[in-house]
Amino acid sequence: SQTIHQWPATLVQPVGSPLSLECTVEGTSNPNLYWYRQAAGRGLQLLFYSVGIGQISSEVPQNLSASRPQDRQFILSSKKLLLSDSGFYLCACRRVPKREQFFGPGTRLTVL
Amino acid sequence: AQSVTQLDSQVPVFEEAPVELRCNYSSSVSVYLFWYVQYPNQGLQLLLKYLSGSTLVESINGFEAEFNKSQTSFHLRKPSVHISDTAEYFCAADDAGNMLTFGGGTRLMVKP
Numbered sequence: 182s183q184t185i186h187q188w189p190a191t192l193v194q195p196v197g198s199p200l201s202l203e204c205t206v207e208g209t210s211n212p213n214l215y216w217y218r219q220a221a222g223r224g225l226q227l228l229f230y231s232v233g234i235g236q237i238s239s240e241v242p243q244n245l246s247a248s249r250p251q252d253r254q255f256i257l258s259s260k261k262l263l264l265s266d267s268g269f270y271l272c273a274c275r276r277v278p279k280r281e282q283f284f285g286p287g288t289r290l291t292v293l
Numbered sequence: 294a295q296s297v298t299q300l301d302s303q304v305p306v307f308e309e310a311p312v313e314l315r316c317n318y319s320s321s322v323s324v325y326l327f328w329y330v331q332y333p334n335q336g337l338q339l340l341l342k343y344l345s346g347s348t349l350v351e352s353i354n355g356f357e358a359e360f361n362k363s364q365t366s367f368h369l370r371k372p373s374v375h376i377s378d379t380a381e382y383f384c385a386a387d388d389a390g391n392m393l394t395f396g397g398g399t400r401l402m403v404k405p
Contacts, residue, residue: 185336213391224397225337225383232391240392271336280325280344280387284336 183208185285187272193291200245200259202288204272207253213275214255215282216247220268231255232277267292295319295388299396307404308376314369314399316358316384325387326367328358331398332380340382343367379403 184207194200206212216228227240229247237247244263248256255272272285296319306312318324325344329337341352348360358369367384384396 215392225395227392230391238391269334273337275391281327281339281342282393283339284329286336287334289334 183212183274183276183283185272185274185283187270187285187288189288190286191289191291193293194262195293196264197261200257200262200266200290202257202270202290204255204257204285205253206255206274209274209276210252211277212253213277213282214249215273215275216255216257217271217273218268219271225271228257262292264292266290295321295324295386295394297384297386297394297396299382299384299399301399302397303400303402305402305404306374309373311372312370312374312378312401314382314384314401316367316369316396318365318367318384318386318394320365321386321388323389325389326358326360327385327387327393328352328356328367328369329383329385330380331383337383340369374401374403376403376405 186205188203213232215230217225231237231249234249245259270288273282275282298317300315327342328340330340331337341350343350343360351357356371358367360367382399385393387393
């Protein structure tokens with residue numbers, strides 16, 4: 182079975198600073214990868230997904246971007262953080278053709 | 294596009310009482326349905342899934358859900374809850390695309 186790692190676990194950043202969150206997957210190859218965000222007290226918002234290296238689909242226009250430089254690595258970035266970027270960021274993986282997604286432990290981002 | 298509605302944002306219940314968490318999805322030709330559980334500051338864990346076959350699906354910790362096509366529902370039930378079941382529960386649907394559509398979540402609060 183797959184294991185999903187997210188780094189860092191928690192992060193406190195000032196407004197206007199850059200961001201890089203990393204997600205790596207073990208135990209599978211050619212997965213679909215996903216970035217979600219949970220704002221405080223709210224549900225999950227899909228930010229990006231990727232079906233392969235270099236292939237990124239954006240679901241919500243914002244100041245975030247994603248990249249997939251390797252098959253099992255998914256990176257979420259920002260050049261300048263906003264207060265509204267605070268939240269719990271979750272990476273997920275789907276082993277095609279299976280339908281279910283599996284989630285990593287998450288990164289708690291606080292923008293001050 | 295698929296939509297998922299969880300009618301109750303919070304469900305308080307006493308320990309050892311039965312509970313039902315409601316989930317309705319928008320009709321689709323084919324749909325796969327999931328329940329996830331999220332404990333505080335953790336990622337989502339897959340609780341159970343409906344892909345095809347028997348409309349009643351069960352998890353290893355006593356939860357069950359029934360797929361009802363005519364009512365477009367996938368309600369989650371447990372006959373007797375424990376304190377440890379206190380968590381956020383998310384219903385999700387997959388219409389055979391690359392993405393899951395999540396409901397807004399239901400916070401289950403089990404009281405002693």
